[in-house]
Amino acid sequence: MTVRFLKLEWKQFFRSASFGKGIALKIIMAFLALYFIVSFLAIGVGGYYILKKEFPESDPLQLVNGYLLYAVLGDLIFRYLMQKLPVMNIKPLLMLPIKRSKLVHYILAKSSFSFFNFLGLFFYIPFAIVLIKEGYDVAGVLGWLFTIILMIQAVNFLNFLINKNNIALGAIVVILVSLIGLQKFGIYDVSAFGGQVFDAVYANPMFSLIGVAILAILYNLNYKQLRNLVYLDEAVSQKVEEATSADLSFADKLGDVAPFIKNDMRLIWRNKRTKTVFLMSFLFLFYGLIFFTQKSLNEVPAMLMFASLFITGGFALNYGQFIPAWDSAHYKMLMSQSFKYRKFLESKWILMVVMTSFLYLLSFPYLYFGLDIFLMITAGAIFNIGFNSLFLLYAGSFNRKRIDLNKSGFGNTQGTSATQFLIIIPLMLLPMLLFWVFDKFVGGNSGYIVVAAIGVIGLLCKKYALNFIEKKYIKNKYVMINAFGKEA
Incomplete structure (x- = not known):
């Protein structure tokens, strides 16, 4: 069934009326994506040696771990603004004898292969390979890398849960800015606290199983939420919202x-x-x-x-x-x-x-x-x-x-x-x-x-x-x- 879904999306992409219109722009976007991939690869390969040169008394892995908490929050904000759930055109399929569960699992699985999820890996994977080459414990590095992959996927599914919730976005921004402020002004060493979490994963790779549990919970929550929306009457009905109007009388002075x-x-x-x-x-x-x-x-x-x-x-x-x-x-x-x-x-x-x-x-x-x-x-x-x-x-x-x-x-x-x-x-x-x-x-x-x-x-x-x-x-x-x- 998954293969059939992929074939339908492939045909939809190439048969789209807009496919030929924006082909030049698609090429430019492809080159832009390639630029980011090459940049992340270069940083991933050379990052260890750059950190070792700039901070000779510190462990490069611990330095990276110290900023992963900021990376998670920043990634979540970026995804909130940019990423959308890859909902394929399922309206025609709802009339066919296909289980809703299969449709939902396909949509969620497809989101796992988003460009957002792969971009960071072009840094983390080469960085992990360099760590192994430099003599770090292989099991510890692989456990660390596995946790990073789970973290990226967890952020992916968390984004879909909070998406369109402006209060959630505001809370995340406030948290990120507050953590940066605490670190910058020396009130609390946030980097050390966040680094200890990932350092513990490197020391004991079994802790990565906690990431599996978190990812499973977020996936299940997304599944339940999306499955309740995949109904034919929900798909064909026109969404009616009561328009709320803010008081903009202050603009009358213009x-x-x-x-x-x-x-x-x-x-x-x-x-x-x-x-x-x-x-x-x-x-x-x-x-x-x-x-x-x-x-x-x-x-x-x-x-x-x-x-x-x-x-x-x-x-x-x-x-x-x-x-x-x-x-x-x-x-x-x-x-x-x-x-x-x-x-x-x-x-x-x-x-x-x-x-x-x-x-x-x-x-x-x-x-x-x-x-x-x-x-x-x-x-x-x-x-x-x-x-x-x-x-x-x-x-x-x-x-x-x-x-x-x-x-x-x-x-x-x-x-x-x-x-x-x-x-x-x-x-x-x-x-x-x-x-x-x-x-x-x-x-x-x-x-x-x-x-x-x-x-x-x-x-x-x-x-x-x-x-x-x-x-x-x-x-x-x-x-x-x-x-x-x-x-x-």
Whole structure:
């Protein structure tokens, strides 16, 4: 039966109407996946020797074990935002004499072979092989590796249990941030505590059986939950939910753009893909921790500017690049209304600016890394507000791909075209290049000043820029109506 399911999905993939349309994008995504695989392999093979060189007095395995607790929580947050249950098209199969239990077991088994589950193994398996080569106990290493595999699968099934529960996501984020804070400020050695758990598994591989029990419990909980949903009447019935409306009267103070901003706020919070973009923008706040804590990167200031742009620009970059495709489902109706196109565009600009400003306020803790780093973040925020927000609006006039807002964000290339890849050049490379040139050849604070100055100039020219952008949208109005009217 499993072989038959696989054949059906294989045929569905190649016979899909969208298969040929996005073939170039699929190739790009494949190369991107290959890049991550090669990177993880390289770190897995060389990680032991790098840690041994940097920390000669410490055991590399214990160092890795100390950070596995953070890795589990981070992986869970990433999966919550990105991963979706690989539910195949089971509606036609529900009418056939196939046991629901087989369908459910197939769906859950398929989720175990997700790319998310394999990516980490390209680090852990080579790392384990190097450990054995360096004389570590074979049974202990294999028990440790087996526990890691069980842990990855457990996170996979735990994600499906808490998925769509915003309270659970908030709790996990708070726990992760709290643990990092306790470790960073020396209040409690979280790494030592987490490391002891995995060190014990290495010392006594039989402890890995605890992981088997945890995985079995999570699998069983998922099975029961999913089996209760696999009914024909559940599949064909239309899900009806009572729409709840938050009080957005505060936006009325913005004047003519208020109705558009209210609609955008409702659209963001009520749809899966836009909500994912919104929540992910807060995760980009922690992007700087990857760069600012690396001594080697401090010697390449341009890379620090790259991180600084992402810290405050997470929302603008991810939301702005798909304007106005977010409104593609009702774009035809929207364009039949009597309003100034300028107000529609200005509302998008205000939304990006407000979110960028809010993220900038949340970035104040980066003062811990020094005034130079915070000045870089400030310059990046001004650049995002003054230049990137307007450039993203302009780039949106070339969008021609419809977006289904109810679909998950990860692995969903719907709405993506060459435009999204081309706009990265001026958005990211321009400020990095300007900063590098002035920082290297002029020195002082000239790099920050030039990047920030571009943003200030953009703000001063906002009126003229929006007039130009408005004309571009009006010129392409009917082309976009026709494009968005087609099924993706």
